[in-house]
Amino acid sequence: MDDLYRDYILEHYRRPHNFGVLDAPTASYEGANPLCGDRITMQLTIRDGVVAEVGFTGRGCAISQASASLLTDEIKGKPVDEVAGFAATDLLDLLGIEISPARLKCAMLSFDSLQHLLDDAGVKPLARDAG
Amino acid sequence: MATETRPAPVPLDPVAIRADFPILDQEVNGHRLVFLDSAASSQKPLAVIEALDSYYRHDNANVHRGIYQLSERATAAYEGARVKVARLINAPNPHEIIWTRNATESINLVAYAWGRRAIGRGDAIVLTEMEHHANLVPWQILAQEKDGDLEFIPITDDGILRLDVFDVLLRLKPKLVAFTHVSNTLGTVNPVEELTRRAHEAGALVLVDGAQAVPHMPVDVQAIGCDFYVFSGHKALGPTGSGVLWGRRELLEAMPPFLGGGDMIREVHLRRSEWNDVPWKFEAGTPDISAQIGLGVAVDYLAALGMDRLREHEHRLTAYALDMLPREVPGIEIYGPPADQRGGVVAFNLSGIHPHDVAQVLDSYGVAIRAGHHCTMPLHERLNLSATARASFQAYTTTEDIDALAVALREADRLFNG
Numbered sequence: 001m002d003d004l005y006r007d008y009i010l011e012h013y014r015r016p017h018n019f020g021v022l023d024a025p026t027a028s029y030e031g032a033n034p035l036c037g038d039r040i041t042m043q044l045t046i047r048d049g050v051v052a053e054v055g056f057t058g059r060g061c062a063i064s065q066a067s068a069s070l071l072t073d074e075i076k077g078k079p080v081d082e083v084a085g086f087a088a089t090d091l092l093d094l095l096g097i098e099i100s101p102a103r104l105k106c107a108m109l110s111f112d113s114l115q116h117l118l119d120d121a122g123v124k125p126l127a128r129d130a131g
Numbered sequence: 132m133a134t135e136t137r138p139a140p141v142p143l144d145p146v147a148i149r150a151d152f153p154i155l156d157q158e159v160n161g162h163r164l165v166f167l168d169s170a171a172s173s174q175k176p177l178a179v180i181e182a183l184d185s186y187y188r189h190d191n192a193n194v195h196r197g198i199y200q201l202s203e204r205a206t207a208a209y210e211g212a213r214v215k216v217a218r219l220i221n222a223p224n225p226h227e228i229i230w231t232r233n234a235t236e237s238i239n240l241v242a243y244a245w246g247r248r249a250i251g252r253g254d255a256i257v258l259t260e261m262e263h264h265a266n267l268v269p270w271q272i273l274a275q276e277k278d279g280d281l282e283f284i285p286i287t288d289d290g291i292l293r294l295d296v297f298d299v300l301l302r303l304k305p306k307l308v309a310f311t312h313v314s315n316t317l318g319t320v321n322p323v324e325e326l327t328r329r330a331h332e333a334g335a336l337v338l339v340d341g342a343q344a345v346p347h348m349p350v351d352v353q354a355i356g357c358d359f360y361v362f363s364g365h366k367a368l369g370p371t372g373s374g375v376l377w378g379r380r381e382l383l384e385a386m387p388p389f390l391g392g393g394d395m396i397r398e399v400h401l402r403r404s405e406w407n408d409v410p411w412k413f414e415a416g417t418p419d420i421s422a423q424i425g426l427g428v429a430v431d432y433l434a435a436l437g438m439d440r441l442r443e444h445e446h447r448l449t450a451y452a453l454d455m456l457p458r459e460v461p462g463i464e465i466y467g468p469p470a471d472q473r474g475g476v477v478a479f480n481l482s483g484i485h486p487h488d489v490a491q492v493l494d495s496y497g498v499a500i501r502a503g504h505h506c507t508m509p510l511h512e513r514l515n516l517s518a519t520a521r522a523s524f525q526a527y528t529t530t531e532d533i534d535a536l537a538v539a540l541r542e543a544d545r546l547f548n549g
Contacts, residue, residue: 004491036487036503037517061485
């Protein structure tokens with residue numbers, strides 16, 4: 001059982017990075033997969049066009065939480081335009097593991113939350129159509 | 132509850148039974164497949180698989196229509212399966228057996244055909260907190276449409292229905308009481324005869340969801356005394372697409388049709404039609420002929436096993452699991468009543484590990500369980516759980532399977548909790 005639960009995935013699950021609540025975030029979003037009980041509250045603070053601070057709290061399966069930890073690491077300190085250009089496939093590359101269709105929603109929870117944050121902050125409107 | 136006065140039945144031989152299920156003879160990730168998700172859908176014995184194959188090779192034709200040999204053979208097999216199902220659940224008449232796609236559709240049929248006339252503003256329907264969405268959502272839709280009122284028999288933390296609260300709810304004079312025979316998440320076996328008796332005394336009709344009961348134990352709809360009983364063929368060793376609604380004849384005859392179209396009519400004119408007799412009144416269009424024929428073969432298989440022997444087999448497995456798993460698996464919490472009050476369903480959690488991750492690790496060891504809410508979200512909410520893992524048993528399940536489950540669970544614990 002090494003493929004999915006590589007050491008670093010478990011590490012990010014046990015000791016997630018950027019875990020916590022921000023003081024005065026620019027945007028905050030609560031995402032959840034009600035079907036399985038994964039939930040993530042993600043926040044970010046934008047200053048001078050840069051993601052100055054990012055944080056999340058949540059609970060759920062290892063994939064959902066580890067992906068939030070990795071994603072927040074990745075976007076911290078980056079210009080918002082760059083973060084807006086971050087694609088779902090980039091997150092899968094970050095995770096670096098084979099995600100089955102059944103677990104895709106777990107992995108994408110943090111990515112979807114980020115899209116809502118960017119929409120909320122006026123950086124990038126949400127894509128309203130499917131696909 | 133009636134006590135068994137017959138001598139203990141000769142135990143099933145699960146090793147011999149496993150040989151009848153070709154799908155079990157495979158490896159997953161280098162491990163023997165250990166299939167513990169029969170509650171979601173059961174595996175099929177070779178007899179059923181061969182019956183489907185034979186049907187399409189030799190007997191396939193639309194039913195009820197042809198005067199030619201093939202159609203007569205198909206019709207005989209299709210209607211013959213109805214007789215077999217009636218016998219399995221001791222229905223007084225095979226014409227009270229309506230073919231549907233599954234238990235969900237059966238319940239929807241009652242909600243539409245019976246419910247829409249019977250339920251009016253302010254009328255109450257009593258359900259339970261442990262219902263599968265199939266025996267919940269159709270009533271929600273009906274109640275919303277008719278401005279009716281849904282009430283719920285609550286459960287104890289152990290998953291036992293509170294009959295004292297039920298008695299209070301009955302004072303609302305509900306039109307219908309609907310409940311599950313065996314919980315697909317907690318395994319609780321409900322006192323269906325007692326519930327039915329009390330409901331009838333209060334003037335309510337009774338629908339029982341037997342999806343998790345018929346495949347695992349003897350069911351006698353006349354002894355239960357209920358008005359409607361449903362189950363899914365695909366959980367009872369039959370093909371997907373096979374399901375059953377049993378209803379008391381007088382009720383079915385008084386109900387308007389569910390779906391309209393061919394076969395459910397006797398006569399059709401431009402502006403009006405005459406309905407066919409029960410059960411065909413409720414079977415519009417070309418049915419899943421092979422699925423129901425396959426279910427008939429599955430029923431033969433189950434009858435040959437003996438449903439009381441099957442119940443005893445699963446009871447032994449469940450007692451084994453409930454005794455062994457807490458000892459062998461660190462941090463496991465099992466939900467539901469003790470072994471003697473439940474069927475072969477075990478929902479649990481491992482401390483510190485999300486059920487999805489548990490199921491994923493188990494898959495790498497060839498063990499197939501289910502993780503999520505098992506179509507019982509309100510039940511999970513009631514127990515303050517976001518999700519659970521679930522193992523469930525059938526005739527082909529062995530104690531070795533449960534041992535393999537324990538080993539894999541220990542690995543999951545080791546991986547996540549160090």
